[in-house]
Amino acid sequence: NLQQPSISHRAPDGQFVVGSQGPVITRGHSFTIICSTESQYPGGSFHLFRGSNITRSESAVSHSASFFFPEADYSHEGNYSCVYEVSVSSRSFRSSASQLLLITITASLLPVIGAAVSAVLILLSVLIIILLLKRRQQQRNNEMHLNSFTKAKLKKNDDEVDYENVKRHENMDHDDSKQDYINVNSDQSEEDCINVNVTEKSVVDKSDDAIYESPD
Template sequence: MTFNLFNVNVSHQGSYSCQYSYQNNMSPLSNTVIITVVNLQQPSISHSAPIEQFVEGSQGPVITRGHSFTITCSTESQYFRGSFHLLRGSNITKSESAVSHSASFSFPEADYSHEGNYSCVYEVSVSSCSIRSSASELLLITITVNLQQPNISHSAPDGRFDEGPQGPVITRGHSFTIICSTESQYFGGNFHLLRGSNITRSESAVNHSASFSFPEADYSHEGNYSCIYEVSVSSRSFRSSASELLLITITASMRPVIGAAVSAVLLLLSVLIIILLLKRRQKQRNKETHSKCFFTKGQTASHSSKNEDDDEADYEKVEHGENMNHNDSE
């Protein structure tokens, strides 16, 4: 006869034996079978790394390439002298004996070969039997390259710019250059120049920097600029975060204004000179008229002395004419 035990738990463990009975006659007991019930709980999995060497991504930790990290497996206190197996995918990559119901798996230098989904399995030997727990939850490890934030600056070869409160103010029509640079981490790479959120130009890095030239500044060049550094490592491309913003403002050239001002000054001087010449000519005419009046008066006086016998009415007429000429000269 077969006895089936369902939903086995710890209460089912113990020594089992069989006995056969027939018509109230009992057989001797059979040999003993010891049943041990082992209930291994699902272990836990976690990671640790220096805080500056990783970031917590949406699916798991993102470890900086070249830095260290550790995966820790642990379980509750059930059985001593067990072992933990670290699996990546479905394959066991490392095994460690449990110490205080946990084990640590160290990775001194993170590389892309360490990327993947990790899990833990706890194994224990009970009554010469090896028993494994179910696998822990998955831990996704991602390896990345931590590129530093690049720097952004500007220069104007002909010096035609002013430093405004928010950034350089470039004179329209003149040249300027935007320079992107980063610290020495990786050789080569590219710099991308962004205006707003759009990449406008890309240049290969030379000595960890790149220059973006604008030979003739125009209003279309105004805006907020930033730099991104991109490098390829082990056939994978990585980008840095964007640099700080550089606000470029374009202002009108002062040449037309200066030319208009000079023209206005010359026109004003010309008008003043013409007015002065006209006044001078008017004064000269007045002097000539005054001299002519005095000459006429002298002739009249001489004529009167020769005609002393003229009547009194003619004399008064001449005198009246002299007064009129004098008033005209004035």
């Protein structure tokens, strides 16, 4: 009787995890199922079963055979087992089936990760746009406030200039009025002085005439 062969698996790119019932292979990645047996007879071959059906057969090399799956798909899921067959003296002998190896195929996380990254990027873009709009609105408000403050300050300066001009004109009018008053008083004094002199001269003349007339 032939010994029961062993069955194992290998994922070259490491895209698998060991579940409670067997390996879980990521869809789209490669994996290999390996069948091996103890050295009893040279040569022989291994048959790979999925369920009760033979899926592949490979010649034994160093009492083992590898069944390579380049791209895992959901159609590859199932219970796998190995059977070793060898011919001795024109007679074929088969071993019993190995233990079952349950292969499970899972969806790739790349699309999920890509979708998550895209969602995060979109969210960040929206937040950046909102922040930029708020900053622009704040800048506009600051500019409007600054313009209002500048206009108010300019108006205040204009009012102060107008007040100073009015005050200056009032002072000039006051000075002119005072000068006119002084001129009027000066002219009046000169006129009064002339009148007094004329009056005094008239009196003197009359006195002289009286003196000349008194001997008669």
